[in-house]
Amino acid sequence: MVKRLARQRDGNASPIVAVSAGTGQISQYAVDAGADLLLALNAGLYRSVGCGSLASMLAYGNANEQTEDLLRRHILPNACGLPVVAGVMASDPAIDLDRQLDHLRAIGVQGVTNWPTAGFIDGQIRLALEEEGLGIASEVELLRRAGEKGLATFAFVLSETDLQRFAEVEVDAYIVNAGLTPVRFALGDRRDALQSAIGYINEMIEVLRALPSRPLCLVYGGPFTDVDDFSALFQQARIDGIAGGSVFERLPVQAITSNFVRRCKALRATGPDLEHPKRHEIVGRSDACREMMATIERVAPFDVNVVIEGETGVGKEMAAALIHQISPRSKQAFITLNCGAIPAGLLESELFGHERGSFTGADRRRIGKFELANRGTLLLDEIADLSPAAQVALLRVLQQREVVRVGGDNPIPLNVRVIAATNQSLARLVQEGKFRSDLYYRLSTVTLAVPPLRERTDDIPDLVSAFLRKTAAELGIPALSIDERFERKLARHSWPGNIRELMQVIARAAILEDGPVLRGVHFHPDSGGAELSPIANARRVSVRDIEVALERANGNKSVAAAALGISRKTLYAKLTRGDGA
Numbered sequence: 001m002v003k004r005l006a007r008q009r010d011g012n013a014s015p016i017v018a019v020s021a022g023t024g025q026i027s028q029y030a031v032d033a034g035a036d037l038l039l040a041l042n043a044g045l046y047r048s049v050g051c052g053s054l055a056s057m058l059a060y061g062n063a064n065e066q067t068e069d070l071l072r073r074h075i076l077p078n079a080c081g082l083p084v085v086a087g088v089m090a091s092d093p094a095i096d097l098d099r100q101l102d103h104l105r106a107i108g109v110q111g112v113t114n115w116p117t118a119g120f121i122d123g124q125i126r127l128a129l130e131e132e133g134l135g136i137a138s139e140v141e142l143l144r145r146a147g148e149k150g151l152a153t154f155a156f157v158l159s160e161t162d163l164q165r166f167a168e169v170e171v172d173a174y175i176v177n178a179g180l181t182p183v184r185f186a187l188g189d190r191r192d193a194l195q196s197a198i199g200y201i202n203e204m205i206e207v208l209r210a211l212p213s214r215p216l217c218l219v220y221g222g223p224f225t226d227v228d229d230f231s232a233l234f235q236q237a238r239i240d241g242i243a244g245g246s247v248f249e250r251l252p253v254q255a256i257t258s259n260f261v262r263r264c265k266a267l268r269a270t271g272p273d274l275e276h277p278k279r280h281e282i283v284g285r286s287d288a289c290r291e292m293m294a295t296i297e298r299v300a301p302f303d304v305n306v307v308i309e310g311e312t313g314v315g316k317e318m319a320a321a322l323i324h325q326i327s328p329r330s331k332q333a334f335i336t337l338n339c340g341a342i343p344a345g346l347l348e349s350e351l352f353g354h355e356r357g358s359f360t361g362a363d364r365r366r367i368g369k370f371e372l373a374n375r376g377t378l379l380l381d382e383i384a385d386l387s388p389a390a391q392v393a394l395l396r397v398l399q400q401r402e403v404v405r406v407g408g409d410n411p412i413p414l415n416v417r418v419i420a421a422t423n424q425s426l427a428r429l430v431q432e433g434k435f436r437s438d439l440y441y442r443l444s445t446v447t448l449a450v451p452p453l454r455e456r457t458d459d460i461p462d463l464v465s466a467f468l469r470k471t472a473a474e475l476g477i478p479a480l481s482i483d484e485r486f487e488r489k490l491a492r493h494s495w496p497g498n499i500r501e502l503m504q505v506i507a508r509a510a511i512l513e514d515g516p517v518l519r520g521v522h523f524h525p526d527s528g529g530a531e532l533s534p535i536a537n538a539r540r541v542s543v544r545d546i547e548v549a550l551e552r553a554n555g556n557k558s559v560a561a562a563a564l565g566i567s568r569k570t571l572y573a574k575l576t577r578g579d580g581a
């Protein structure tokens, strides 16, 4: 294991990342994300119940038993082949060192480290421990014997004096502790704390680099709490990698918790319409967009059915949601059904519901979309995909204003406003005999045509600004902008995927590029770029692209896949196969 890590260092590859995991779940996340090794330190257990790592130094229980529990229940079952390094408390008077080390090897541990360590203790108590042989001397002996037994040896060190003592037994790697990780900094203290920690680490590294055995140098703890901090550390100190506990565990949980709380607070602040677009969220000042908005505002208050026509991704669903939202039905449900996505045999049950036992597989009563939308609005998306039989059934419901569940007898009175969306011209389909004319006339009291983006290029700058703000907020990164060349490329593109495609291009640039000014280096409108079919697009994305995207999306696979224009499935498949095509 150590040889492989040393090769990684000498090859100037990515830094070594060792994760001290307190739960199986954290181990899984770390393995998934490409960590190099897992540390089993009883500190993880304390963190998982809400205490700081320091609690693992106190006499709450037997540290070695706690580590054993953590190893067996959480870390080894989730290591998936990754090397595991276990902490051993060498000063435990009850421990038989040789037996303990043989046992750890037998259960699959590949290396050991001195944790909990007396290095954290100073003053009178440390002196007393040293006198009793329970100080660093016992830890040096632990690692010496572990090395003899073929286990990799990692020394946690907090001072230069301790470091020199471990050097006598030529340990394989040092984990330099840079102090406790603060939960938060007082305003203005952050940069000073980082600089002073980097200074301390550099002093330790100077001593380490002079050792003839060329041990690995990792850093643990200290004021480094995010990737930018580590980036500064790597630039300013010649270390080989990082080992971390709370920094890996706390941050994601913290982000999830605070995002969730924030969103819940926003729910109360904005009322029940959160799901629906607000008037100001529909971006666009072009004449075409203004005209569309004027039609929406005009038809919304009247209880008429509307057909919305437009190419894919132009904002048909958004327009439908806005009609509902500014109509008198806004306090009732807005229900959507994608007619194209439902197998023909199930469409009636989906629309009208069914009674229990009405057909094989109907083991429960199901309420249909019409009933769910009663007193509200029902959006039938991709209406042109309805089969002739489904068209007849739909027409009947619209005419009779009632619905009977499949397999049921009782008609249920309906008061539903229907909005139908389509990316084909229904009038043309009627002419071609592919759509019933009587149904068409029932649905299309008003037809709203949403223009494609290439016919309203004036809207592009506003849309870009809106999507830059949205993407930065979603990724939790500082404000973004684009440079002039990218702007020109966007203006030249023909946007077959319309606004959805533009949104995706911005998100992809934000994730794949460094820095706050996006240059659109991954966007090639002339050679196809985002116009590529999903299959061609998947072929173009390399594993390196995926790694970069994942890193920028904070490991969120869905966000990374969306930004790359590939499915999560393709993303997984490429990562597993490692194909760089």
Ligand SMILES: Nc1ncnc2c1ncn2[C@@H]1O[C@H](COP(=O)(O)OP(=O)(O)OP(=O)(O)O)[C@@H](O)[C@H]1O
Binding pocket: 281, 282, 283, 284, 310, 311, 312, 313, 314, 315, 316, 317, 318, 319, 381, 421, 423, 463, 466, 499, 500, 503
């Ligand atoms: N004018 C606009 N301002 C801001 N965002 C928009 C606008 N129009 C569309 N969008 C966004 O673009 C995306 C696609 O819009 P929507 O789903 O409404 O398109 P659609 O025409 O219904 O697509 P499809 O035909 O594929 O179902 C959505 O995320 C939507 O929020």
